[in-house]
Amino acid sequence: MPTTAREVRLKSRPVGMPEASNFEVATVQVPDPGPGEVLVRNSWMSVDPYMRGRMYDRPSYVPPFALGEALQGGAVGTVVKSNDPKFAEGDLVDSMFGWREAFVAPAAALNKLPQTGVPAQAFLGVLGMPGMTAYSSFHRIGEPKAGDVVLVSAAGGAVGATVCQIAKIRGCTVVAMAGSDSKLDWLRTRGVDAGINYKVGNLLENVRAAAPKGIDIYFDNVGGEHLEVALEAARPFARFIECGMISIYNAKEPPAAPRNMAYIVGKRIKMQGFIVSDFIDMRDQFFAEMGQWVKEGRVKWEETVENGVDRAPQAFLNLFTGANTGKMLVKLD
């Protein structure tokens, strides 16, 4: 018996800042699952900054989103009907089929999630892609040592807030940058040593005041001026973890910063980009260690939740105005 589901499609490619009119909601028939297929009803959908990159029609590490199709992305849901022995009705699964209420997919495209008492949406956050992003790159590229000074940009976001807490567990001093005092207040409750509201005052002066001896690790989600400030504040042999550059994703003009790239030579900085899948070999270690930290309350998270599949575009737009604290999610009924 086919069912219907709503999905959010990319209607047109944004130029500069995305707008609500770039998206449309459609209702589709979801067929019965065929042999080896599974019908899933999503309960949580992930809304992530990196999705902006896939809205451009250009070669990249993943293909661009297709116009007129549902946007792909992480989601957690429950198996409604399974024609594959690996899944049973009621199983919790995550998938990458994105912004839709329900879908049919081959069993191989789903991951079964442990039912551990951790809230299901954690598998889209600290125990999902953002958590793995933070955990893997902080260790692999950042090479942290106790006593290192770590500067984190977009520290109120899902990845940044996780980095801050891992860095504290590793014995580092953590300076967090975010766009609101309430985000910084929450980060201080998680042990962060200093918080800087980048919208207030001179960012470089504030970083220098918070880290007078300079920084050893910079976790970059922002690029542009933040990156320039980090280059200025870097100690010799600093490691720059290049996770994202949200400040320029929507830029129509090339950014004017950083203008101080020569520090990379003189300070012997290592600057390295990555995509979470590059560190897939760390997956088991991540689940074991992060799962333990979450259980013990050593890593916590905040989340910003919109309700209903049709709210996904607005949730996405809100990422670029900093309206979210922690993980941005859409909850489905």
Added chain:
Amino acid sequence: MPTTAREVRLKSRPVGMPEASNFEVATVQVPDPGPGEVLVRNSWMSVDPYMRGRMYDRPSYVPPFALGEALQGGAVGTVVKSNDPKFAEGDLVDSMFGWREAFVAPAAALNKLPQTGVPAQAFLGVLGMPGMTAYSSFHRIGEPKAGDVVLVSAAGGAVGATVCQIAKIRGCTVVAMAGSDSKLDWLRTRGVDAGINYKVGNLLENVRAAAPKGIDIYFDNVGGEHLEVALEAARPFARFIECGMISIYNAKEPPAAPRNMAYIVGKRIKMQGFIVSDFIDMRDQFFAEMGQWVKEGRVKWEETVENGVDRAPQAFLNLFTGANTGKMLVKLD
């Protein structure tokens, strides 16, 4: 019996492009060597782009040059008189006392050089600091594999030309960028696969034509627009060896490039700065392997020679107009 010697001093700090008036020649008395000291008469002095950085009065990895004192830098000379058992008259030595005809120094500040039949000035070039710079960073940061495509900037210079030849020995495809066709012609005789005169045509288009599948390693001596082009041409997981940024050393305004830093994330580029002393642990390996390559004629070099200590400032200024081919040297009588 004291002797006299001429030396070149920094008279004033350059603003932007250095000028002859920033330097002055003085004649000084060189005393007899005391106990444990050695009197050296220089035969070759090194002239290097990195010296520009030490002309600024600012904190860096080495202290700035002092006004009114001889400029420090590499030199090769002969022991005239020794009051230390480790050195005898006629020994060939290198030192860092720079632009002066003769000097007295503690024995510990000198390195005795092997008299192997290799011309003495090679110890300021392929077998000296520029050679070690090329050798150590190309292996340690570049992590070359046979088949990699290597793009080299300032490939006609002492470091760049050495990188090109090492890369060929390692089985790489080498694309060299330089500012004159004669430099590129010489590099082609050394096995370089493609040469690009960056002063002619569109640099990015020319790099794409020479390396249609992109580049795996970029050896950066230049920064600015060259770096932007390299980011554009980079393949996933490319390594950027950040040796220098001569295009911006004299800049009064911050550079307008690179404007495409976001590629560091998407292409997972590793960009790393260094100073040759960071890799001092590779010194024995360097002398053994490079010495062999020089002996076998697998690594060769060109040099541009000015005669007389008073020509050192002009030799230095010529570095910034690309007037040198290969290692820039001053020969003393």
